[in-house]
Amino acid sequence: MIPMVDLRAQYASIKEEVDAAVLDVLASGQFALGPQVSAFEEEFAAYSGARYGVAVNSGTSALHLALLAAGVGPSDEVITVPFTFMATVAAVRYTGATPVFVDIEPRSCTMDVAQVRNAITDRTSAIIPVHLYGQPADLGPLLNLAREHHLTIIEDAAQAHGAEYRGRRVGGLGDFGCFSFYPGKNLGAYGEGGLVVTNDEGQAKALRSLRNWGEDQPYKHERPVFNYRMDNIQGAILRVKLRHLPAWTEARRRLAVAYDEALTGTGVVSPTVMPYAHHVYHLYAIQSSDRDRLHRALGQAEIQTGRHYPAPVHLHAAHADLGGNAGDHPHSETAAQRTLTLPIYPEMPSDVPERVAGIIRETLSS
Numbered sequence: 001m002i003p004m005v006d007l008r009a010q011y012a013s014i015k016e017e018v019d020a021a022v023l024d025v026l027a028s029g030q031f032a033l034g035p036q037v038s039a040f041e042e043e044f045a046a047y048s049g050a051r052y053g054v055a056v057n058s059g060t061s062a063l064h065l066a067l068l069a070a071g072v073g074p075s076d077e078v079i080t081v082p083f084t085f086m087a088t089v090a091a092v093r094y095t096g097a098t099p100v101f102v103d104i105e106p107r108s109c110t111m112d113v114a115q116v117r118n119a120i121t122d123r124t125s126a127i128i129p130v131h132l133y134g135q136p137a138d139l140g141p142l143l144n145l146a147r148e149h150h151l152t153i154i155e156d157a158a159q160a161h162g163a164e165y166r167g168r169r170v171g172g173l174g175d176f177g178c179f180s181f182y183p184g185k186n187l188g189a190y191g192e193g194g195l196v197v198t199n200d201e202g203q204a205k206a207l208r209s210l211r212n213w214g215e216d217q218p219y220k221h222e223r224p225v226f227n228y229r230m231d232n233i234q235g236a237i238l239r240v241k242l243r244h245l246p247a248w249t250e251a252r253r254r255l256a257v258a259y260d261e262a263l264t265g266t267g268v269v270s271p272t273v274m275p276y277a278h279h280v281y282h283l284y285a286i287q288s289s290d291r292d293r294l295h296r297a298l299g300q301a302e303i304q305t306g307r308h309y310p311a312p313v314h315l316h317a318a319h320a321d322l323g324g325n326a327g328d329h330p331h332s333e334t335a336a337q338r339t340l341t342l343p344i345y346p347e348m349p350s351d352v353p354e355r356v357a358g359i360i361r362e363t364l365s366s
């Protein structure tokens with residue numbers, strides 16, 4: 001069985017380092033936030049080319065707090081894409097703001113920046129581009145637009161640790177960058193985790209306060225505050241794993257090249273890497289009108305595949321009140337029907353792309 005991701009294989013490769021780091025935390029008696037979390041915040045911010053990092057308990061919490069720090073509330077609109085993991089939109093709704101969707105650009109599957117200008121109203125306060133599958137959205141024109149209209153850019157970088165836009169790491173390019181350390185992400189905790197990066201010292205302070213019951217003014221805060229703290233144990237684990245992330249990213253990129261080559265001529269569409277992008281392949285997403293048939297055939301051959309994501313968010317029942325209809329965002333809807341994600345993880349055997357391509361070729365020619 002080839003899984004989508006093999007966390008046991010990864011743990012086996014770093015067991016000694018991780019075990020030692022965890023045992024140190026157990027002995028230290030510090031569990032909620034703590035020195036390992038603080039050190040990880042600095043190291044991850046530096047890795048992402050940002051000044052400050054504020055660790056939280058999930059990527060969803062990271063998005064929620066970035067929105068709150070940006071001042072987003074019930075009277076605001078936030079522009080994002082419907083072709084994303086549901087958390088991007090859920091976080092907007094937690095603030096009471098209204099999500100406004102623009103479609104994706106069909107090759108990159110990231111925000112079609114050309115459509116954003118028309119979606120801006122006098123209620124718009126923020127834009128959340130999603131660096132889907134590990135490829136940055138087209139941030140340059142988006143940042144210009146945001147400057148022109150005084151809007152906040154919150155990068156959803158949950159799938160894009162170490163991805164680069166025109167040679168610069170994502171996260172610190174917008175006003176806030178939100179990362180997830182869900183176990184299966186490119187950098188994963190052994191539990192839940194997330195982090196916001198920012199270059200603004202005041203906002204970093206605000207984020208720290210929001211995540212920890214208003215720590216700077218306990219019992220006196222003027223707005224709701226949260227318990228979104230990261231565990232010290234997760235900080236220690238993430239520090240160990242961050243040291244391996246560059247090598248893991250290179251392994252993903254090598255496997256992606258192997259997939260690109262093996263899939264040539266099979267009739268499926270391989271991912272398009274945009275000229276501005278350094279892609280970190282959280283997922284290797286292909287497109288085919290026979291997606292479901294390929295999913296079944298690969299499953300029979302003991303190769304797990306995924307559908308990320310089978311329904312665009314504007315068509316989720318949870319957001320029916322926003323009035324989204326089929327046909328509103330055709331590229332997102334088509335991508336939801338055609339996208340198949342193939343196994344990719346640093347420890348994956350190097351012959352898998354060839355095997356997968358063989359099954360795809362056979363299936364589509366029968």
Ligand SMILES: *Cc1c(COP(=O)(O)O)cnc(C)c1O
Pocket residue numbers: 058059060061084085087088130156158159179180181182193194
């Ligand atoms: C995983 C993910 C999130 C949410 O992160 P959690 O840590 O699971 O809360 C948000 N956005 C995207 C695009 C994601 O892939």
